[in-house]
Amino acid sequence: MPDANITKNALASSMKKLMKEKLFEKISVIDICEGCGMNRKSFYYHFKDKYDLVNWIFYTDFIKTASKRSYSDGWDLMTALVELFSSDREFYKAALEIKGQNSFRDYFYEATVPIFSMFSNSPQPEDATLDVHYFTDVFLVIMYRWLSEEKDQTPEEFIHRFKQVLVSIGRYIMETDAEQTVS
Numbered sequence: 783m784p785d786a787n788i789t790k791n792a793l794a795s796s797m798k799k800l801m802k803e804k805l806f807e808k809i810s811v812i813d814i815c816e817g818c819g820m821n822r823k824s825f826y827y828h829f830k831d832k833y834d835l836v837n838w839i840f841y842t843d844f845i846k847t848a849s850k851r852s853y854s855d856g857w858d859l860m861t862a863l864v865e866l867f868s869s870d871r872e873f874y875k876a877a878l879e880i881k882g883q884n885s886f887r888d889y890f891y892e893a894t895v896p897i898f899s900m901f902s903n904s905p906q907p908e909d910a911t912l913d914v915h916y917f918t919d920v921f922l923v924i925m926y927r928w929l930s931e932e933k934d935q936t937p938e939e940f941i942h943r944f945k946q947v948l949v950s951i952g953r954y955i956m957e958t959d960a961e962q963t964v965s
Contacts, residue, residue, distance in 0.1 A: 790828050792818040794839045797832065801876040806832070833884035836877050840886065843870075845893055856900030857941060860921075863897070864937035867929060875929040878922075887922070894918055 796817030800809045811825050811832060829835045844866050853859040867874040877886040898917045921944075928940050935943070 786828065789820065789824055790838065790842075793820060793825060793828065793835060794842070797835050797839065798870070798873045801836075802872045806836075806876060806880050831884070833880070833882075833886070836880065836886045837884070837889040839873075840877070840890065840893070856897060857945070859897055859900070861937055861941050863894070864925070864928075864940050867925065868937045868940075871929055875926070878926045878929065891918055891922060894921070 793814055796814045797809070800813055800817060809832060811822055814832065814835070815822055815825050825835075829838065844863060848859065848862060851862075853862070878890070880886045895914055895918055898921065899914045924944060928935065
C-alpha cells in the first residue's frame with residue numbers, strides 16, 4: 783500500500799500545483815500525469831476522475847487527520863478546518879469554485895455536515911437536520927468569501943468573527959421575538 787500512497791500523493795501534488803496555475807476546467811488528466819511523470823493508467827487505477835482526486839486531497843488533508851485527533855468542541859474542529867484552508871488557500875479557493883456533479887463543494891458540504899451537527903441542539907431530529915444544513919450553507923459561503931478576500935485574517939480571527947456574527951444575529955432575533963411577544 784505504501785506505493786499506492788506515493789502515487790496518489792504525487793498526483794495530488796501535481797493537481798495542487800496545476801490548480802494554482804489555471805482553472806480546474808482547463809486541467810486534463812494528461813496535464814496531471816505529466817506534472818508528476820505518471821501515465822493515465824496509473825491515474826485511473828487510483829481515481830475515477832479529477833474531481834475524485836480533489837476530494838481525496840481534502841479527505842487526506844483533513845478528514846483522515848481529524849479522525850485521529852480529539853477536539854475539545856466543534857469550534858476547535860472548525861478552527862482546524864480553517865487552518866487547513868488557510869495553509870493552502872489558493873488550492874482550496876479554487877477547489878470551492880469547481881462546479882458540476884462530484885464537485886468539491888458538494889463533497890465538502892457532505893463531509894462537514896457531521897462537524898456542524900455538533901452545534902445543533904434542536905429537540906426534533908428533523909429540525910436538527912435542517913439547522914445543520916443552514917449552518918453548513920452559511921459556513922461554506924463565509925469560508926469562500928474569506929478565502930477570496932485579500933485581507934490577511936488568521937484562522938483564529940476568522941472563527942472569532944464568525945462566532946461574533948452568529949451571536950449578534952441570534953441576539954437580534956431573540957430581542958425581536960421578545961418585542962413581538964410583548965406587543
